[in-house]
Amino acid sequence: MRYLFLLLLLFVTQVVSAADPLPSWNDGPAKDAIINFVKCATNDGCPLYVPPQDRIAVFDNDGTLWSEQPAYFQLLFALDRVKALADQHPEWKTEQPFKAILENDLKAAAASGKDGLLKIMAVTHSGMTTDEFEETVRDWIKTARHPEKYLPYTELVYQPMLEVLKFLRANGFKTYIVSGGGVDFLRVWAEDVYGIPPEQVIGSSIKVKLEERDGKPVLLRLAEIDFIDDKEGKPVGIHRFIGRAPVIAFGNSDGDLQMLQWTDRKPNTFKALVHHTDAKREYAYDRNSHIGQLNKALDEGTEKGWTVIDMRKDWNRIYPTP
Amino acid sequence: MRYLFLLLLLFVTQVVSAADPLPSWNDGPAKDAIINFVKCATNDGCPLYVPPQDRIAVFDNDGTLWSEQPAYFQLLFALDRVKALADQHPEWKTEQPFKAILENDLKAAAASGKDGLLKIMAVTHSGMTTDEFEETVRDWIKTARHPEKYLPYTELVYQPMLEVLKFLRANGFKTYIVSGGGVDFLRVWAEDVYGIPPEQVIGSSIKVKLEERDGKPVLLRLAEIDFIDDKEGKPVGIHRFIGRAPVIAFGNSDGDLQMLQWTDRKPNTFKALVHHTDAKREYAYDRNSHIGQLNKALDEGTEKGWTVIDMRKDWNRIYPTP
Incomplete structure (x- = not known):
């Protein structure tokens, strides 16, 4: 039954x-x-x-x-990356828009306008191979949480x-x-x-x-x-x-x-x-x-x-x- | 049976x-x-x-x-197009590499090198919408014949x-x-x-x-x-x-x-x-x-x-x- x-x-x-x-x-x-x-x-x-x-x-x-x-999620990814990479870039402590991001002052970061955005994108989205970038995104998407909904993206x-x-x-x-x-x-x-x-x-x-690289072809991401x-x-x-x-x-x-x-x-x-x-x-x-x-x-x-x-x-x- | x-x-x-x-x-x-x-x-x-x-x-x-x-078929398409468009371009009778193509003198056409090739590609592959170009290729592929095998491409x-x-x-x-x-x-x-x-x-x-164009979006092919x-x-x-x-x-x-x-x-x-x-x-x-x-x-x-x-x-x- x-x-x-x-x-x-x-x-x-x-x-x-x-x-x-x-x-x-x-x-x-x-x-x-x-x-x-x-x-x-x-x-x-x-x-x-x-x-x-x-x-x-x-x-x-x-x-x-x-x-x-409250912002495109890919931009939130970039901000998280700036924080993750800050140790390797002591100069960011005084350089905008990085200083503002590290201090969580998003208004000041936004004030750096398009030039600031391009700087953020350059350091977070280029200078690595396509494989390395994929790996970074894969890690982030698994662990990051939305700042207002507290859920994975x-x-x-x-x-x-x-x-x-x-x-x-x-x-x-x-x-x-x-x-x-x-x-x-x-x-x-x-x-x-x-x-x-x-x-x-x-x-x-x-x-x-x-x-x-090491005898194998790679694709390097350019700024x-x-x-x-x-x-x-x-x-x-x-x-x-x-x-x-x-x-x-x-x-x-x-x-x-x-x-x-x-x-x-x-x-x-x-x-x-x-x-x-x-x-x-x-x-x-x-x-x-x-x-x-x-x-x-x-x-x-x-x-x-x-x-x-x-x-x-x-x-x-x-x-x-x- | x-x-x-x-x-x-x-x-x-x-x-x-x-x-x-x-x-x-x-x-x-x-x-x-x-x-x-x-x-x-x-x-x-x-x-x-x-x-x-x-x-x-x-x-x-x-x-x-x-x-x-004897040549990439797309180049043969371009040469055919030069001939088809010649009536609209009386100046080609004296201008290389067009003159050579119209006289079937492919050696002379080839002598115009990369610059000549770019000129040929510009007049045959750009300056029209993507729809117009598609139509041209469609007509050509149906009717054109290979110069040595005498078959459609x-x-x-x-x-x-x-x-x-x-x-x-x-x-x-x-x-x-x-x-x-x-x-x-x-x-x-x-x-x-x-x-x-x-x-x-x-x-x-x-x-x-x-x-x-006429109130509708088109994509124009640029040289x-x-x-x-x-x-x-x-x-x-x-x-x-x-x-x-x-x-x-x-x-x-x-x-x-x-x-x-x-x-x-x-x-x-x-x-x-x-x-x-x-x-x-x-x-x-x-x-x-x-x-x-x-x-x-x-x-x-x-x-x-x-x-x-x-x-x-x-x-x-x-x-x-x-």
Whole structure:
């Protein structure tokens, strides 16, 4: 009898999950739009049918797949690295922006502006081999904690978006990250966390140089920007890495506007914006935020009928861990 | 009775093809090496086992997947384009290297050196949108004929290598092109001809710029080199686009040496060189050729025990059409 009950429970669970691929989404226009688009894209009797090889879906990362407040997580990684490397750099005690970071005075660090940021990125992201950098990111992502949520960063990914990724892949879509963040930072953990393999991660990059160490080739990371995969860089990155137009695009900020417009070039495509409206469970910000500003894209998206996801109303759960 | 015979024939054909994934390869060490590596890589009891997500195989294109004599086919495309565009450029009648090309004097054209080549590439490969360029390549590849073999270029691909690509994919490998040729040139036809989708083609590129035309975004091709995917560029391209190390690499020239060395960094990987030894059926060239020179890589490959494919001995067929 007990076994029968368990069996029944298993059956019910499976039916429910088969019936609802997006359980963390509340019923409403956003959820309907996603499900209806995918249903039609995979049904060759439907006017929106998309042949399997063209099923390309692109996702911004910061603010679309994981949180981005109070600062981009990759910047928090860089700050942690400055602290970890401080012993080897006694000169940082008097040199900005390092002095400010070591004193936890983030306002003073921010005051050093773009030049300061480039200095931080140079010492934390270049001067090592690609293997060494990967190892450093791998260690950090395992141990670091978010300053306000006190959780590992990989638990600050959006459960509803994990469900979208999985739902799309189950329907033959190739899911890509197209991020302004660093490609070599993302690739270390994107496969474990999102199920997106390294070769489907597009991001900003610095130049690398082939060298020989102990008779073996290595790639040395240089303090020189190679490609900025943001704003008008996103269509360029999509063209360069994928070589065909996406049919689905998710973003959350004005930095994603050109990617959404690029997707919108083709008829019968799906464009969505994650609108951060949930101050209680996550963060609430849009037009006036200096991280993930959503202003022009919100107007254009609303006008053109793109799906605007209201995080507070549309998502019954934010993160995987309740 | 006749049906029975046909059925039997079908059965025999299927058994034969199941038994031999590489029918255009003669029995010998090259064929054995490929088959044995793949058998072991896909058997988790084998010391050379490769987990599915790491099954990345990279292939040079010119001279490895299709012919490259008497000149790289993309250069022949460029020369054809100069002729097609000549009416719009009366000044070319007196300006080198265009004058020489229009007079079919390839020696004089070659005498204009690297500067001449850059001029040819600029007028034939830039100044149009990515869509327009794709269309041009698509038209050309359908109609153009090789100057010596009188066949469409897409029929000058190597049947034995098509079998290797298919065999690897059937065993869970992702097959990539890593070519010194232009990525946007290759992507137009690589899926039809090799079964390799655009997103698995890595190649040289020029810069593109996002612009608006008739209210829609387009990417304009600029006369500025973005990336040269040759020699030390190949490991850089593999890192940038794939983000993990290949376990199988096929090349044919010194331009592929760094890619093979990069693959060789990892233990239990497979490296192969296509050696052009067949003057009768294809071309014979190696150490002294100025196209596809195979000199240093031949020495290093022989010394390190990489598989050197002797085209004349190892392949019982060169092209798909007998």
